[in-house]
Amino acid sequence: MKQYTYIGVALFLAVVTLSCDEDFLQPVPESAVSSVGYFSNDEEIETGVIGIYDALQGENSTNLNDKRGVQIEFYVTEMRSDNTRTKSQEGEAAQFESYTITANNGLVENYYRSSYNTIYRANLVLDNLANASESAAERFEGEAKFARAYSYFNLVRLYGEIPLIDKVIGPLDKEAAFTKASSAAIYELIVSDLETAVANLENGEINRASKAAAQALLAKVHLTLGNYTQAQTLLESVMNSGFSLESNFNDIFYNEGNNEVIFAIGYNPGVETDSQDFSAEFMNGVGRTSGVNYVTDEARAILDEKGGNRTQYSYRQDPSQLTQYQVTKYLPNGEDGGSDGKTFDSDATLSGNDWIVLRYADVLLMHVEAIMAGGPETSAAAALNSFQQVRNRAGLTDPVTSITKQDLLDERRVELAFENQRFFDLLRFGVAQETLSALSDANGYSFSATDLLLPIPQREINLSNGLLEQNPGY
Amino acid sequence: MKSILNKLNLSAITPGLIIMVLLTACDFEYDLPEEGSFEDKTPPSANFTYSQGEGDNWMVYSFANQSTSATDFEWDFGDGNSSTELDAQNTYPGEGTYTVTLTASDKLGVTNVSSQVVEVVEPEVPLARIPVILEADFEDNSLPDGTGDGRDSWRNDFGGVIQITSSPVQSGAQAAKFPSAGDRVAYQDGLEVTPNTEYVLTYYYTLKTNNPGSITLTVLGGTITDLAEVAGATLASFEGTDQDSASTYVKVDLPFNSGANETISILITNQGEEARLDNITIDLGV
Numbered sequence: 001m002k003q004y005t006y007i008g009v010a011l012f013l014a015v016v017t018l019s020c021d022e023d024f025l026q027p028v029p030e031s032a033v034s035s036v037g038y039f040s041n042d043e044e045i046e047t048g049v050i051g052i053y054d055a056l057q058g059e060n061s062t063n064l065n066d067k068r069g070v071q072i073e074f075y076v077t078e079m080r081s082d083n084t085r086t087k088s089q090e091g092e093a094a095q096f097e098s099y100t101i102t103a104n105n106g107l108v109e110n111y112y113r114s115s116y117n118t119i120y121r122a123n124l125v126l127d128n129l130a131n132a133s134e135s136a137a138e139r140f141e142g143e144a145k146f147a148r149a150y151s152y153f154n155l156v157r158l159y160g161e162i163p164l165i166d167k168v169i170g171p172l173d174k175e176a177a178f179t180k181a182s183s184a185a186i187y188e189l190i191v192s193d194l195e196t197a198v199a200n201l202e203n204g205e206i207n208r209a210s211k212a213a214a215q216a217l218l219a220k221v222h223l224t225l226g227n228y229t230q231a232q233t234l235l236e237s238v239m240n241s242g243f244s245l246e247s248n249f250n251d252i253f254y255n256e257g258n259n260e261v262i263f264a265i266g267y268n269p270g271v272e273t274d275s276q277d278f279s280a281e282f283m284n285g286v287g288r289t290s291g292v293n294y295v296t297d298e299a300r301a302i303l304d305e306k307g308g309n310r311t312q313y314s315y316r317q318d319p320s321q322l323t324q325y326q327v328t329k330y331l332p333n334g335e336d337g338g339s340d341g342k343t344f345d346s347d348a349t350l351s352g353n354d355w356i357v358l359r360y361a362d363v364l365l366m367h368v369e370a371i372m373a374g375g376p377e378t379s380a381a382a383a384l385n386s387f388q389q390v391r392n393r394a395g396l397t398d399p400v401t402s403i404t405k406q407d408l409l410d411e412r413r414v415e416l417a418f419e420n421q422r423f424f425d426l427l428r429f430g431v432a433q434e435t436l437s438a439l440s441d442a443n444g445y446s447f448s449a450t451d452l453l454l455p456i457p458q459r460e461i462n463l464s465n466g467l468l469e470q471n472p473g474y
Numbered sequence: 475m476k477s478i479l480n481k482l483n484l485s486a487i488t489p490g491l492i493i494m495v496l497l498t499a500c501d502f503e504y505d506l507p508e509e510g511s512f513e514d515k516t517p518p519s520a521n522f523t524y525s526q527g528e529g530d531n532w533m534v535y536s537f538a539n540q541s542t543s544a545t546d547f548e549w550d551f552g553d554g555n556s557s558t559e560l561d562a563q564n565t566y567p568g569e570g571t572y573t574v575t576l577t578a579s580d581k582l583g584v585t586n587v588s589s590q591v592v593e594v595v596e597p598e599v600p601l602a603r604i605p606v607i608l609e610a611d612f613e614d615n616s617l618p619d620g621t622g623d624g625r626d627s628w629r630n631d632f633g634g635v636i637q638i639t640s641s642p643v644q645s646g647a648q649a650a651k652f653p654s655a656g657d658r659v660a661y662q663d664g665l666e667v668t669p670n671t672e673y674v675l676t677y678y679y680t681l682k683t684n685n686p687g688s689i690t691l692t693v694l695g696g697t698i699t700d701l702a703e704v705a706g707a708t709l710a711s712f713e714g715t716d717q718d719s720a721s722t723y724v725k726v727d728l729p730f731n732s733g734a735n736e737t738i739s740i741l742i743t744n745q746g747e748e749a750r751l752d753n754i755t756i757d758l759g760v
Binding site: 229373376380451473 | 511521523525528529536537538539540541542560575600669670671731733735736
């Protein structure tokens with residue numbers, strides 16, 4: 001009896017060995033897509049590339065468990081600057097303007113997680129590049145590295161030193177997920193990723209990464225690092241790539257696909273999976289909040305003084321609350337909201353306005369910054385020319401003969417107001433501490449130098465089991 | 475009814491009894507002060523960064539407190555000034571070396587000290603660089619180490635090496651000579667400049683008068699590896715065609731802006747007729 005049993009097992013094994021190949025034991029699912037065995041050809045890898053842009057777009061949702069990405073970026077950038085604040089100083093959103101951010105702030109955690117989601121999707125494409133055809137692989141690599149560099153550039157400026165993940169990691173890879181890299185190492189990856197993107201990409205796209213987008217972003221990285229000549233060379237290359245200033249300032253934001261935009265995160269109206277809600281949040285009680293990213297008195301004062309014809313297109317008095325002022329650069333689907341400013345024909349919470357990341361006016365002003373090269377002023381002809389172009393479009397045609405650092409910072413503020421540039425500009429110009437201290441004193445906020453970095457989200461600290469150290473001041 | 479009252483009475487008395495028992499059981503007197511307390515695993519750690527003010531405010535330093543687990547701070551700026559602010563600012567009396575000390579403490583009285591040496595120096599207004607052109611006058615033994623044949627710095631892979639003439643010259647004893655074949659090229663790179671600065675390059679040339687000809691000097695941004703790159707890298711160029719005299723040198727002032735370059739190079743070529751070139755100098759323009 002025993003003998004028979006053994007024979008039975010042996011026979012069974014023999015049969016299995018003969019009929020068994022990989023497909024049998026690991027069948028590729030037919031009704032669903034999984035990352036295992038996927039990304040095997042150009043077509044499949046391109047869906048991965050589209051997935052990166054989907055991550056950049058963020059999820060349009062009222063749930064902070066969803067990765068909201070750039071849709072909540074104004075909280076962690078513009079509302080920490082002297083440009084905007086909440087309308088009614090309520091909830092965790094108000095922590096940003098008053099510099100009382102806690103490590104548990106859900107928006108801080110969400111932006112961090114969203115950025116790493118983009119990085120994960122970029123790494124997923126990069127890890128599978130070997131399966132792409134040679135010609136397509138170059139472009140996929142350029143796009144993935146552009147998105148990865150963009151995310152890390154935002155992360156390192158907002159959170160300081162953070163874990164540097166340059167390949168797909170698993171849930172058990174705690175060491176990689178929770179070990180802070182030096183900011184030098186992070187910038188090294190950003191620069192090398194963007195150099196690859198510059199080399200691999202062509203121009204002609206707005207909602208996908210292009211050569212000019214990579215050049216402009218790399219120029220901004222070099223300005224941040226103080227490599228002025230490298231920045232200038234890149235910017236001059238963008239300036240020779242056929243972009244131009246849109247003649248009417250308002251059209252930059254409502255005439256999508258205009259020739260001033262170098263890179264924008266694309267949205268379509270009416271579809272939850274492909275739209276954004278920040279346009280609604282900027283209004284009075286139209287979105288989930290009662291109104292955020294409202295314009296500060298300080299920002300209004302400088303726009304009124306130096307904005308020229310940009311001022312009327314940058315902010316307005318809230319028709320429903322006359323003591324308050326709203327951003328008008330991204331009005332939901334271009335509608336003004338009627339007489340009360342909050343009645344929209346389309347669904348404002350499913351807006352389709354693209355989010356502009358890089359535009360030509362930014363490039364021209366960065367060109368001035370590169371030539372100024374950290375100095376107190378410049379009167380170089382090339383700088384004056386770039387500066388004058390931006391001012392002429394704003395209707396400020398009096399000839400400029402010399403530009404001080406403050407002139408440039410102010411010009412950037414009024415040109416790029418409410419486009420999530422101001423906080424980074426203050427950091428890059430080395431005046432963040434003094435500017436925000438003064439703002440804080442004047443408004444009774446509680447700014448201190450450690451508020452220049454966001455906290456590492458408490459959730460990450462907890463998950464890291466002691467590996468990840470909190471930033472000072474939190 | 476009576477039994478309920480009784481019950482109520484009883485239940486009111488019971489807590490009283492329990493409290494009495496607890497009180498008598500409490501032995502405060504012999505409780506050790508350290509009993510049940512934990513070591514402070516996050517003692518204060520002092521740290522700070524600083525930055526110098528700009529322009530006329532160069533003596534004003536801003537200090538950014540980066541301490542952790544601390545509630546009280548004492549700054550000693552090393553010049554006799556001090557502060558107990560969280561972030562601090564200090565105006566130094568002048569240039570010098572100061573040791574800044576930050577003492578961070580918590581409410582348990584634990585302290586931690588961090589010191590950094592601050593060198594207060596008035597920033598110099600950066601002067602524009604004047605590039606040094608080697609063998610600019612094509613003289614023998616004019617390299618910094620006292621060697622050279624007057625053209626060593628001008629050799630390249632773009633064309634044959636230039637010749638040297640001793641007559642006519644514009645200055646010194648020698649000048650560069652480009653035979654009429656036009657196959658000799660002079661090139662020198664790595665000349666350090668300040669970006670976005672106006673310069674004027676001055677030189678002298680003369681052409682023989684037998685055949686129509688010209689000599690061209692081009693200022694290039696950065697370095698080239700192939701003559702095909704010349705058009706894209708040219709900052710300024712001048713084609714000399716003055717053939718009035720074979721022996722009288724003509725002066726050329728060639729202004730250029732260094733643009734986005736930290737170095738420039740100079741390329742000299744000729745065609746059609748024998749040419750001479752001498753005495754290249756470079757200075758700041760207006």
